[in-house]
Amino acid sequence: MQRRIIIAGGGTGGHIFPAIAIANALKKISPEVDILFVGANGKMEMEKVPQAGYPIEGLDIAAFNRSNMLKNLLLPFRIIKSLNQASSILKRFRPDVVVGVGGYASFPMLRKAQRKGIPTLIQEQNSYAGKTNKILGGRANRICVAYDGMEKFFPASKLIFTGNPVRSSxxxxxxxxxxxxxxxxxxxxxxxxxxxxxxxxxxxxxxxxxxxxxxxxxxxxxxxxxxxxxxxxxxxxxxxxxxxxxxxxxxxxxxxxxxxxxxxxxxxxxxxxxxxxxxxxxxxxxxxxxxxxxxxxxxxxxxxxxxxxxxxxxxxxxxxxxxxxxxxxxxxxxxxxxxxxxxxxxxxxxxxxxxxxxxxxxxx
Missing domain, CATH: 3.40.50.2000 (Glycogen Phosphorylase B;)
Structure with missing residues (x-):
């Protein structure tokens, strides 16, 4: 039976390159595994991920805008829309696991996967956990970290010290x-x-x-x-x-x-x-x-x-x-x-x- 994995997140190279490194490692372990990336429309992952040879779907999600508060008026609608899009992707692709690497698209995909009982793994890259990952951490199955002392943000029993993936180049x-x-x-x-x-x-x-x-x-x-x-x-x-x-x-x-x-x-x-x-x-x-x-x-x-x-x-x-x-x-x-x-x-x-x-x- 073919295994299916969704890798969600992006926004910056700091989220995208580790995600691609993880995907490449998964392919080395199990070449037949089916991997789908989910990113945010208009962000750099929509270009970089296909260049690395993987399919990607985009969500209509954006971050809270601190410099222009008017732009945040549409944020609740975007969150609702992106959650619906995430549900639709999960229904269509039927993943065995959803991996979140941080960035805008991580939250809707992992939140919906957790509510549907699909196993989730978070890769937290920083020594100070982001808000999204702190919210998702309670229901995640595994949290891979790169720094000591992360139990102040996440349940200690779920933490695995792995370090951050580095480009093979x-x-x-x-x-x-x-x-x-x-x-x-x-x-x-x-x-x-x-x-x-x-x-x-x-x-x-x-x-x-x-x-x-x-x-x-x-x-x-x-x-x-x-x-x-x-x-x-x-x-x-x-x-x-x-x-x-x-x-x-x-x-x-x-x-x-x-x-x-x-x-x-x-x-x-x-x-x-x-x-x-x-x-x-x-x-x-x-x-x-x-x-x-x-x-x-x-x-x-x-x-x-x-x-x-x-x-x-x-x-x-x-x-x-x-x-x-x-x-x-x-x-x-x-x-x-x-x-x-x-x-x-x-x-x-x-x-x-x-x-x-x-x-x-x-x-x-």
Whole structure:
């Protein structure tokens, strides 16, 4: 008998890429399993999931809008509509299990599945659980987590520590440091920094880096700088006098090359970014995005800082502190080695398979 699984959620790459990793692991365990993704219409999963080779259906759901309260007038109707759409999908597809990875579409699908008695599994990526998952957690069969102390949000008996799934392009990369530096047109034997703020960039990090460009030149430190779309032209113009050792990119597809080339990484503190950084074992300076839901990025970063596995600069202090923190770290070999060793202990390149096995157990 063919097994059927729905994977629901999305909205950002931080939800979509783990979902695809779990789907791929399920296919490795059981190639004949039938997987359907459910996302939110108009969001990036509607494009990314089919590119990965899986079918997806969209719900007409959106988040609470904090900046334009008028837009929330339609929210109750959208929730009712998306719950009805979820019911219809469950009736048609008849899944054995529904997996929620967070994001808009998770709530209606898992809520309806739980009411129909279909087993559900939640994959909570962050150290501070989102509202949706907290609501759904009480009736979920399994909750896969990546951080300690999650029993403050969920029933302890349902928790399984699995870590967060990381893209296979990073876990299985065989690129050498020499190849990575050559790819970016950089020299061997010089300290190299990789800075990025997620796919859309991070203005505060970019502004701080722009002010430091002369210092990179004086200290002969190389920089791979992923700016995102909005800051790309500004950064490119500012970096033009230093083009030999500062490489500006709007977006980097070969993230494994960028990580391999780097001695130190500067980044936000999204759960999936951290999962990748643990696998590649690099010293990281975290600048958490302060407006993320429930300020979860700060909680994510602090959980590593408490284990001496990373450094933390507040977003509001990055323009004043980044230079001193970065250049003193690059001079401090002992601290770099300590950070590398401790972040490496937290890496899990097998999380997708561990989660997939838990999904399969719910069908037996």
């Amino acid at each position: 990073i876990t299985q990369s065989a690129v050498t440091r020499q190849e990575a530096l050559q790819h970016f047109g950089l020299e061997e034997g010089k300290k190299t920094v990789f800075a990025f703020g997620g796919s859309l960039g991070a203005r505060s990090i970019s502004e701080a880096l722009r002010a430091l460009l002369p210092a990179f030149g004086e200290k002969e430190v190389q920089l791979i700088w992923q700016t995102g779309k909005l800051y790309y032209e500004t950064a490119k113009a500012a970096a033009a006098p230093y083009a030999s050792h500062i490489k500006v990119h709007e977006f980097i597809n070969l993230m494994d090359f960028a990580y391999k080339a780097a001695d130190v990484v500067i980044s936000r503190a999204g759960a999936m970014t951290i999962a990748e950084e643990c696998v590649v074992k690099k010293p990281v300076i975290f600048v958490p995005y302060p407006y993320a839901a429930e300020d979860h990025q700060t909680f994510n970063a602090k959980s590593l800082v408490d284990k001496k596995a990373g450094l933390l600069i507040k977003d509001s202090e990055v323009s004043n502190e980044l230079g001193n923190t970065l250049f003193s770290l690059l001079q401090n070999k002992a601290l770099m080695e300590q950070l590398e060793e401790n972040i490496g202990k937290l890496g899990n390149s097998n999380a997708d398979m561990v989660i997939a096995k838990e999904v399969m157990k719910l069908m037996s």
